[in-house]
Amino acid sequence: MATYLKSLSDFSHLEVASAENLKVGIVVAQWNVAITGALYDGAYQLLLDKKVAPENIKTIQVPGSFELISGADMLLSDTSLDAVICLGCVIQGETRHFDFICDAVANGIANVSIKYNKPVIFGVLTTDNQQQAEDRSGGKHGNKGEEAAITAIQMAHIQASLT
Ligand code: DLZ
Numbered sequence: 001m002a003t004y005l006k007s008l009s010d011f012s013h014l015e016v017a018s019a020e021n022l023k024v025g026i027v028v029a030q031w032n033v034a035i036t037g038a039l040y041d042g043a044y045q046l047l048l049d050k051k052v053a054p055e056n057i058k059t060i061q062v063p064g065s066f067e068l069i070s071g072a073d074m075l076l077s078d079t080s081l082d083a084v085i086c087l088g089c090v091i092q093g094e095t096r097h098f099d100f101i102c103d104a105v106a107n108g109i110a111n112v113s114i115k116y117n118k119p120v121i122f123g124v125l126t127t128d129n130q131q132q133a134e135d136r137s138g139g140k141h142g143n144k145g146e147e148a149a150i151t152a153i154q155m156a157h158i159q160a161s162l163t
């Protein structure tokens with residue numbers, strides 16, 4: 001029988017319980033590395049703050065955001081991982097490349113998540129320009145890498161609560 005929720009809570013850092021026993025994979029794209037490096041630092045530090053052990057964080061780098069899909073797939077061949085965080089940054093250019101990459105990455109990540117029945121988190125910035133990317137990787141709009149890590153922990157806890 002479904003559990004009835006008496007009240008719904010906001011998405012918040014405060015909602016994230018300790019992640020002490022979780023194992024998390026991170027796949028980071030090398031395109032726009034100044035941005036993806038900042039996303040990675042945010043995600044990694046958030047996991048440490050929530051008590052994930054460094055030896056339980058497995059990181060790989062891939063060339064571009066398009067390869068985040070196969071990178072996540074490779075990581076999840078390790079069945080002990082509880083979640084994978086995908087970090088990338090796609091910046092709008094003069095061609096339609098942006099649209100193809102963004103669509104493929106969003107769909108691909110969703111498909112990997114379904115294939116393994118594990119949370120695979122979309123931590124990919126899709127921005128019009130460099131400034132928007134900087135604003136979201138430690139600038140005035142925070143760090144979306146941190147948010148991706150929070151989401152990974154929350155989803156891993158939700159999955160654990162159902163098994
Ligand atoms: C080719 C390309 C371009 C033009 N722009 C980006 C980008 O803004 N962000 C990103 O992560 N990757 C980009 N790429 C590389 C593609 O993701 C991919 O690595 C190549 O198309 C090879 O599959």
